[in-house]
Amino acid sequence: MNAVEKHITDWLYNYNQSAKTKGFVIGVSGGIDSAVTSTLLARTGLPVLCLEMPIHQSIDQVNRAMDHIEWLKLNHENVKMESIDLTKNFDSFIEALPATNLESRDMALVNARARLRMTTLYYFAALNGMLVAGTGNKIEDFGIGFFTKYGDGGVDLSPIADLKKTEVYALGEELGVIESIMTAPPTDGLWGDDRTDEDQIGASYAELEWAMGFQGETESLSSRQTEVMAIYTRLHSANKHKMEPIPVCKIPSELK
Numbered sequence: 001m002n003a004v005e006k007h008i009t010d011w012l013y014n015y016n017q018s019a020k021t022k023g024f025v026i027g028v029s030g031g032i033d034s035a036v037t038s039t040l041l042a043r044t045g046l047p048v049l050c051l052e053m054p055i056h057q058s059i060d061q062v063n064r065a066m067d068h069i070e071w072l073k074l075n076h077e078n079v080k081m082e083s084i085d086l087t088k089n090f091d092s093f094i095e096a097l098p099a100t101n102l103e104s105r106d107m108a109l110v111n112a113r114a115r116l117r118m119t120t121l122y123y124f125a126a127l128n129g130m131l132v133a134g135t136g137n138k139i140e141d142f143g144i145g146f147f148t149k150y151g152d153g154g155v156d157l158s159p160i161a162d163l164k165k166t167e168v169y170a171l172g173e174e175l176g177v178i179e180s181i182m183t184a185p186p187t188d189g190l191w192g193d194d195r196t197d198e199d200q201i202g203a204s205y206a207e208l209e210w211a212m213g214f215q216g217e218t219e220s221l222s223s224r225q226t227e228v229m230a231i232y233t234r235l236h237s238a239n240k241h242k243m244e245p246i247p248v249c250k251i252p253s254e255l256k
Contacts, residue, residue: 002171002175004163004167004171005040005043005171005174005175008040008159008160009040009043009044011159012024012040012041012044012046012133012157012159013044013045015131015157016044016046016131019131021129021130021131022046022047022128022129022130023046023047023048023049023078023128023130023131024041024044024046024047024048024049024130024131024132024133025048025049025050025051025121025124025125025128025130025131025132025133026038026048026049026050026051026121026132026133026135027050027051027052027053027117027120027121027135027152028050028051028052028065028069028081029061029065029135029189030060030061030062030063030064030065030068030181030184030189031061031064031135031181031184031186031187031189032165032168032169032172032177032181032182032184032186033135033136033137033140033160033168034065034135035068035177035178035181036160036168036171036172036175036177037133037134037135037159037160038050038069038072038079038133039072039172039175039177040159040160040175041133041159042072042075042076042078042079043076043175045078046078047078047080047128047130048072048076048078048079048080049080049081049082049124049128049130050069050079050080050081050082051081051082051083051084051117051120051121051124052065052069052081052082052083052084053083053084053085053086053117053120054086054087055086055087055090055113055116055117055192056090056192057189057192058189058192058193058194060184061187061189063180064178064180064181064184067178067180068177068178068181069081071178082124084120086116086117086120089116090112090113090116093116094109110148110190110191111148111149111151113151113190114147114148114151114152114190115148115150115151115154117151117152118132118150118151118152118154122154125156131156131157132154132155132156132157133155133156133157133158133159134152134153134155134156134158134159134161135152135160136152136153136155136158136160136161137160137161137163137164137165137167137168138161138162138163138164138165138167138212139164139165139205139208139209139212140165141153141158141161141243142161142243143208143209143211143212143232143235143236144201144208144232144235144236144239145235145236145238145239145240145242145243146188146197146201146235146239147242148190149241149242152188153242164205164209164212165186165205165206165208165209166205166206166209169182185197185198186198186205188200201231201235202227202231203227203228203231203232207228208228208231208232210225210228211228211229211231211232211233214229
C-alpha cells in the first residue's frame, strides 16, 4: 500500500472512530478528486455511500461517475450508492426566483447547484449517521479558492486537501482509478456545458502549483509565468474569505 494512501485511510478510519459515526457519504462527479477520495474512503473498510447527483449534467460526466461507482462496488462490499437527479428541483428553484441582475445570475445559479448538492449530502449523512467527505485538493482549497462556499466547501472532513492536483493524479494511478477519469480534463461540472477548470481559471493546475510555491524574483519570470502569477494572486486575494474563518465582531468588555 502506498504510504500516502495508508496515511489517509488510517486518518479517515481513526477520525470516524473518534466521531463515533457509521461511515462516510460522498458526492461522486466523474472527476479525479471525487474518484480518489471515494476510493480512499472505500479502503477504510467502513460503510461508504456514494451519491451521484446530476443537475443538467453532461452524459459523459454521468457515465464516468456511474462507471467509477460500479468499479468501487465491484471491489468493495462496503460501498453503496444512490442516484438522485436534482434537475427538476433545481429548475423549480429557478422558477421561484425573480429574473433580475442577469449579469450575475449565472454565477449565482452555479453556486446554487453546489449548495443543493451539499444539502442532499447532509440529508443522507443525517439519515445514516455518516460524515460528509470533501473532495477539494490543495490548489482549490488553499490556493485559489476554487470552490463554492457552503457548497462543495461545506463538508465534515477533507481527506485530500493537503495534496496538489498532480499528487491527486499520481495517487489515482496508484489506486487504479478508471482510465476515463484519469484522462478527462478537470471540470467542476456546474455550468451544464463542456467548459473545463482551465477554461474558467485561465491556467492549468500545474501552472497554479508552480505559482503557489514560487519564492523567487518576479523580474526573472517569462511573460506566461507573469500572467499565471497574476491569475493566482488575483484569485487567492479575491477568494481569501473562503479560506479563512468567518469574521466575528468582538465586543470590547467595557461595552457589555
